[in-house]
Amino acid sequence: MAALEPGLLVGLGMAAAACLGGGWWCLQRLAQARLLEDMPTSRVRSAAQGYVELYGVLLAGPGEPLTAPLTGKPCLWWRYRIEEYRESGKSKSWRVLESASSEGWLGFEDGSGQCLINPVGAEVRPARREVWHGERRHPQREDHHGLLGQLLGMGKRYRYVEERLHAGEPLYALGEFRTSGGGRQGLDLAAAQAAVVREWKQDFRGLLARFDRDGSGDLNDQEWRLVRLAAQLEAEDRHRAASGAPELNHLRQPQEALPFLLSCKGEDELARAFRWQAAGGALLCLGGALAGTWLLTQGW
Template sequence: MFAGAVFACAAGGWSSVRCWSQARHLQDTPSSKIRSAAQGYVELAGLLQSAEQTQFGPLTGQPCLWWRYEIERYRTSGRSRRWQTLESGRSEAWLRLADSTGECLIDPRGAQVYPATRQVWEGTLRHPLRDASYGLLDGLFGARYRYTEERLHEGEYLYAIGEFQTQSPASQSVDGEQARGAVVREWKADFTGLLRRFDANGNGRLDDEEWRLVQLAARLEAEQRHRQAARQPDWHRLAKPGEAQPFVLSSRGKEGAIRHLRRKALLSALVCLGGAWAMAWLLDRFL
């Protein structure tokens, strides 16, 4: 019991300090526009744009851009009654944020996500979208489940803070030999087509002179592809910082994320104080 009180005090204190620190990070970081944002830790805000592949909430089937879910079962054992988590998960699909100056791709892995859409409901099936026959035994024995699903949707306002990087195709170097080799391997995959283009004497194979023409054409093709790629616009990415800075995505806005972190810090402080009180009570009683 004393060890539990020590753990609660230490864990609550650590969590409280961490959450307060993260809230201060958010509060003190100014907002930037995508086109003019500096490389490094930045804050962005804009609208979520449609993704290449539509996501669907695993518990509701609703279309979205990102989701997180949890399935719990109500357990009773003597006087103990509690919800036990059976399943949980979250989407790792990349997001696309747009403001008045450009677009930025967001890798949500490792982010603290605070969606505005959150649904909580109860039922008698472990998976609410499955046919009722799958949950027949659960229904007979009065099983009780609670479902939680959170989602981000297209067109929603999103506040984001994390590590910002810009990739410029024009500045990327290319290994000429490697690029030429890649083109040759691509052409050799269709060897019939390769012969049709370069087998000048029609003997069904490529002699030394014809092979030199293949190598020359492949080098010219690789250089042309590189020039075309260099004309592509820069693209921006936001991801989890390498340091201990917070990575936050919030469709509740900046203030909503700060309020959430402050509430968590307060609750953690109460846990710390409760653990300290329990330690003092146990020491007073047994020493």
């Protein structure tokens, strides 16, 4: 077999990337679709600690009210993207200049109870999405409304995309559920004591001031025993204070490699969308395999 030309090698690399990427995407989305279909819906009041599926309504979170950065509309969560239209010869594309999303906590209720949601790390699928065009990198908030602005925007240099979550909208949530306060959390005394000692060690001068009885500038065995005893008592006091606090439910990103989803669409619609995306990944994988096979035949 003759040596492969550099251009052919590049083509084979792209075909292999398409095949592997499409296959990975297909398997991931199929697994997520099956997970959504098999996961039972929990209620906040009776939800087990761990990975759960919830369905309810969005509420305002504990922080300051949010305002969407591009439109100025009040909301509970926002995500935006600013793109610039680029032309280079025959190549035309939109290039992302800016993108960001809010990280404030969301409120949620399902009729049985309430919980707070930390959206950091979530795949968020909101119901509200606005797209418009303009001549400035940062849009004027009053200029994005109206059919005429949308029609005239086709020739504009910048494209703006803003997505939002609002109070009262339905929310499907899949994530890690935890409850603090209300006397529900147990105490691992050894771990809690070690955590207090580590915290105190960060201010070693303060630790010496409290427990260096002989003024040697170090802690001997007897003084370390006093440190551990004091840390144990501190850990017990902190546990009692936390147990006496009102019960508070949280939903957050799972520590394991599990989906973290927040969507205004229901479970069935999400699972259907994931299956269509899996089909797209399968087609990409097949196309990459066929392209790679054809390129290899050209190299012989």
